[in-house]
Amino acid sequence: MPDNVRTPEGVEFRPHLFGATSFDGSLATTFKRAVTNVVCDNTMSAGLAETGQQIKIRHSRYSKLRLSEAREALNIVYEIADDFAAEVKRLCEQTVTDRQWRSFLDAHVPLPEEPGRSRTHAEHKRDALDRLWRHDDRVAPWQNTAYGVVQAVNTFTHHEQTVRGAVRAERNMLRAVTGGVDDLDTGTLHTLDAVMAGVAAA
Known part of the structure; x- marks a missing residue:
């Protein structure tokens, strides 16, 4: 996982991709990109102006077959820092x-x-x-x-x-x-x- 990133505007953040699921099937297995603002430990949308990229896999007997898609999604964590830093720059300006x-x-x-x-x-x-x-x-x-x-x-x-x-x-x-x-x-x-x-x- 990438280290903390600090923008020229003084915003320090930590990019990550998190996963969540539920035992009873009430929540789809979700892999989602986001950032944590280090100064306040807030979770923020990685895109801010757009909905954060995510993958949802509904619980079913075939759902395991789609976990390969989630593995591919892990690659996007390295793109989060650039995307979020660009949004921070735009908003600070x-x-x-x-x-x-x-x-x-x-x-x-x-x-x-x-x-x-x-x-x-x-x-x-x-x-x-x-x-x-x-x-x-x-x-x-x-x-x-x-x-x-x-x-x-x-x-x-x-x-x-x-x-x-x-x-x-x-x-x-x-x-x-x-x-x-x-x-x-x-x-x-x-x-x-x-x-x-x-x-x-x-």
Whole structure:
């Protein structure tokens, strides 16, 4: 497996390919490429802007015959570092102003008009994201960049979002296996793209 990689933008990450399965057949055998952000131990999508490459093998009496495909997939782990580093560079070069950050928060965590539990929850989440953005060592070094936005949302979800019915580490690993990490990162970028287009047009 490749060693940790550090980009010129100061992002240190560890590329890997992980596999997961289940004894009861409820989860297809999955081989998936991803990266771990060393500074915060977040699992992130290897492609960020695209769904991470993966292979899924449904449980059946013939499934063993397809394991050769997974062996071939092991070769892609050496391509992950270049792909992710290129995405990090692109996102770090994309400036996000304070005004655009506030607009992103409005889109990502809308505030209900009526006071109550939902509004309080949204306010707390927005406050947490803004604190990470401005003051947390896992995010603040990339403040005012698109990468910083992705890192803020990813770090909040992995480490601060309320977890119910599971241990946080297990929840994070399940999200990585089932595609939740891909959905989180790509969803963050799609929201940011829409916000920045809207701010530019305003």
